[in-house]
Amino acid sequence: MMSIKKRERKMYELTCIAPVHIGNGELLKQFEYIHEKNRNEEKVYFLDQKKWMSYLMRHQWIDDYAQEILRRRCVLGQWLRNKTHTSNLRPVIREICNSSADVYTTKDSKKHVNDIVRQVKTIDGVPYIPGSSLKGAVRSAILFHCIRQNHPAYQPYWQELKRVMVSVDKRTIGNRSIQRTINRNIQTIVRKMERHTFSKLNLDLDRPNDALESIMRGILISDAMMTEKKRDTIVLEKYDVSKKRGKSIDPHTVALFRECIPVGRRLRFSIIMDTDMTSRIGLTSLDMLWQWMRDYIQFGLEAQQSVFGRQFRAEFKESQLADLLIGGGTGFFSKTIYYALASEREGKEVLASFFDYVLFSKKNRQTRRLEPAHHHLRDDDVLTPRTLKLAYTGGDRWILGLASVKDVTEC
Template sequence: MNDFLESRICRLTCVAPVHIGSGEVLKSFEYLYDKARQQVYFLNEGKWAQFLASNKLLDEFTAVLGRNGNFSRINIWQWLQGKGFSAEDCDEFIKRKAFLKADLSDKKGTLNDISTGVCDGIGSLYVPGSSIKGMLRTGIIFYLLEHNPGMKAKFCKEMCNALQSGNLKRSLGALSNKMEETLLAYKDDKGNVHKLLAGLQVGDALAGDMAAEPVSVILQRVDGSTYGGRSNQFEKHLPLYWECIPAGSEFELRISMDRAMLQKIGIGSIEEIFGYCRSFMQRGLNLQEKVFGRRYGVLFDEAQAADCFLGAGTGFLQKSLWFSLFADDGEAMRELKSFLDQSFRQHRHRVLDKDISPRTIKLAVSGRRQQMMGLCKLEVMHNA
């Protein structure tokens, strides 16, 4: 083995549900929802079409869709039951199953659109290495900025200028690229530019033999707020459903680093990188706990078992380094309120962001249990 290469088998544990979106969003006529069993069945499209054709149902199915402009009201499972088909009859075209863990009104027989998770060829959800490496990258940049106050202040000033620019998205994107080029690249004696994170290789996190069968859960997106309004409802259930990896799931992955490259920025081990990610996570949690701790204190206690956030629905503070650039939380709040107000005018940030910006905490709700979305723990197990 290369003496400069450190390669470890690591374990990723989902402390809370995690949604890594595949980019596919299914409408209610593109999956089956079994309300009695609280299960969602995802379809193999080719076999589903064959099933409809072989049972002479294709024209009728098309007609049903044509009569219902609002697809969210169509329950194909109930339609099939009305035709006399059982769950066993549907096994031939069901690709995988997921358990519904969201509270759903008894009056509604369907779900809304479902954002599906990334899965492998046999239907098991997994966490792509690219998602994990992106999170590690953020932790590394956070560490480098914290240990270089001058550079941090310089980028903070540039960010404030970007927030005042006419093209906010482009200006911040350019600044993000500049930060990465400055902190995570170097020139050799010949003037060639090398990207240091090329020395960090992260494999996909797979369940492997640790899971007896593919399992996923369907959760509704829920935002917790400090503003209850006239109805005194502090949790807002949004019409968005995600296929998630359930809490407690464990995955294995290989992470390798070129020590010679990463030592140029002071990184000595994979364990150190995990520590940087935990420090970044704690920064965001500390800010939120000052505002949400009284109402959601148990959630913050549970979060101490995690090292990072992964996937969708984890909140602005856990994805962005902008807040971390400020030495003063008050200044950060003022600038980011302005940023969010410009970016999301319909959300009324200027009116509602009185305590923290953004003003919501992202929740995974299963029955009576509430968790923060996307909490994960990382551990080095042994050498690869």
């Protein structure tokens, strides 16, 4: 049970400095939404599934729709225009769709809207940030802090991780069974390291239980809900910037789109912390927790800035306002744990080897041999992964997932 005497509770307001994407696990194909583009705007319209099925049944088009999907060429807007014999889909959209989102692509993009990863929303369609996502970011920041504060104690875990990651027989590249085994071994080591960090409650249990013994029991975080129940979202093209050894910075887009919470949206959430539990690792207040969060974020941003800072000076300047970096497109920050364990150079080399020979491989069409898909060992200059994730909306550009957080307990 959480101690009442040593419980600290605060309400916070989160402001999206950049677009934020928290996926709900749903990926829409081109036959599952309507894409409309004209001179003034570009939008996607999301189907109300109940109304959509009723519409298909009323027109007796279910079989036609299913056959078009099986042919793998169905773009829903075009299909509806052909079936209704009209270019104006506005009446149809009003009948079968329940929400829409503005679409933004980069200036030089020639891609059409393709797969869209949906944003998590409430049952009435309002975007929000789950407390589990916030707590995951908090957990990573705490682990990062503990490693940095007591580096020698974590070196045995790094040595184990390094042996697993770099001792891969290059002849086994592409062997999925061996890759799964390596990944399981890595997860086992990471769990041991996390147990060393978080399992501090020393309960008298018949058998160890990480969840019950973890100090994370003492940190309760609510979902972050919109201060104004705005349903509008934006759909952004996946926009990456990479730096290969000996080459200039290369901005490029990927044929994937994310539905995001727009810049400027404000959400509120609460944190309750039992300092009797969290003090076992030296965490004695919520103010201290947010300092650990900022230290974690700035460590990762500074590493990226060393590579991309000159070309994206404004974006990194704005990132100094961030207390939190969260959601899809922020994968580099999960790797900062490895950089905290190792030196920058060693961390980069070990991760590059792991990415090349375990995570990412492909078959060479000419030699028919499996080889690294992205050649991290060969091409990565300073960082692995060598990519900065950006958001681009009509001329504005941000580092994806940035948010500021302020205490509004007394407001």
